[in-house]
Amino acid sequence: MTATTLQPNEMTGLITIDAARCKGCDACKKFCPTGAIDGASGAAHSIDQSQCLSCGQCLMACPFGAINENHSALETVIQKLADKNTTVVGIIAPAVRVAIGEEFGLGAGELVTGKLYGAMHRAGFKIFDCNFAADLTIMEEGSEFIHRLHALVKGEDNAGPLPQFTSCCPGWVRYLELRYPSLLPHLSTAKSPQQMAGAVAKTYGANVYDMEPKNIFTVAVMPCTAKKVEASRPEFNSAWQYNKAHGDHAAEYADMDAVLTTREMAQLLRLLDIDLATTDEYRGDSLFSQYTGAGTIFGTTGGVMEAALRTAHKVLTGDEMPRLEFEPVRGLEGVKAASITLYDRALSQNVDIHVAVVHDMGHNIEPVLQEVLAGISPYHFIEVMNCAGGCVNGGGQPIDPSGSSW
Ligand code: SF4
Structure with a gap:
């Protein structure tokens, strides 16, 4: 497993095409919103990174598995979960709970909110539903x-x-x-719900968790590859700015420390031997798992x-x-x-x-x-x-x- 985390302001290079596996079938081009994919039919393609939105739609469309994501925070998140001095907050997007069950043999589209909360709780996450932040948004x-x-x-x-x-x-x-x-x-x-959630978890959440903000590690679980790039944007350090103005002398930290896609969360649970399909449901551990129906429909x-x-x-x-x-x-x-x-x-x-x-x-x-x-x-x-x-x-x-x- 490679485990590199996006660095601040690292806005390009998340999605690339493996020329050795690309057949030049053009399937990806139909899904690229900016026409960023170059290459003649039948020849290996490449992505013009200056135009790539990192949305991963090409990756989903490629029938040969030739398109890759180059950054994963999986290993870092597993290390943080094992660190007793760190509170790891898992921030779960609305669209994840209707898809991750497929990775564990459940029906496509089956809503598994309680099981996902349960599986992530077993893994060591504090549960923060991104629907709570969608309500704020x-x-x-x-x-x-x-x-x-x-x-x-x-x-x-x-x-x-x-x-x-x-x-x-x-x-x-x-x-x-x-x-x-x-x-x-x-x-x-x-800000997007993801970024509001990170800022809230490291400000108000520090009281809820009774933990110094610098020891809170926020992990967004998203249906979206572009959310990794969003989290890496240098302007998203508002929790640090706020806490600094209130006497926190910690070195700069981001509002959102890591983003895992739905696929990567499934991988994490498998690595930790947690079968979502057989996990008991869990209701959450704070007000951060409360939300309205308005927050829920953000996913569509x-x-x-x-x-x-x-x-x-x-x-x-x-x-x-x-x-x-x-x-x-x-x-x-x-x-x-x-x-x-x-x-x-x-x-x-x-x-x-x-x-x-x-x-x-x-x-x-x-x-x-x-x-x-x-x-x-x-x-x-x-x-x-x-x-x-x-x-x-x-x-x-x-x-x-x-x-x-x-
Ligand atoms: Fe697609 Fe949603 Fe990500 Fe936008 S936020 S790129 S619609 S998954």
Whole structure:
């Protein structure tokens, strides 16, 4: 097993093609959102790392297993679990619990939250459900959206521009950075649930765990390879910044120390002789395993938007949505559009909110962005997820033995 952890600001080189195994079949090219894969049909391919989003969709699509991830924190995590002076916090994304059962012979799509908690508890993790952090994200992102909307209605320019873009998918954020840096102010300033979870675990969590922040090791368990690169970004050290301002003199530490994909978590459990299929369910060990249904639906396309609209409804009208499910943003159309009219108590008037949800970004995002660039976008809020179907189909999920990704 090779075990290298991504270094700060190591933004490229996570996904590479083994030229000796590549047959040049072009299957990967169909799934690359940026066209970063070079090479003629029949010849060995390679990845232009300057354009790679590290989303791993090519890796899922390759029928010959020729595409690799070059970084794994597996050995480091196992060492930390054995270290009695370290509290290892396992932060579990929503899409992992519906996929990891496949690795242990359970049915595809079977929800195994309690068993996964149980298996990770046996391995020595403290359980932190990323759904808890998704709830925090949506409060931040929803409040920011209302702030921007109010500024628009009042004709003020003291808030960010609309449409507001969601910011929780690192593949999408990287795409915008590479291709449309002028649109970056449209991104929500809210961190992704993964990064909020890491920051919370090393600030408020230090009290919950009664442990010095420097001795807390955060491990995100994600359906996504791009999340490894996100965690390595140097700006994500806010827990250290906060703790330093409150008297902590420890050397700099990251909010998220390691990211394991769903596949790697299955590998870790097997290495520790833990069979998820026969493990007793566990309910968690702190408030960090409590969450709402809004946090849960982050794992699928439309979920972030639906959660945001529920928050906007409650904040603007003072009432919960009469029916929580918002069907227009569900389903697998490439671009879904919807409108909702809400009575805004603060403005004493109705406001019309137009939203869009985009997934399978490489095939669907360009026309939407061209409208934004031209200043004619009809939308106030746009959710974008790189992968087709959202994170449930991420590049870190179990690989379909048939070789088809979607
Ligand atoms: Fe990762 Fe989800 Fe974005 Fe895919 S859609 S790149 S799995 S965050």
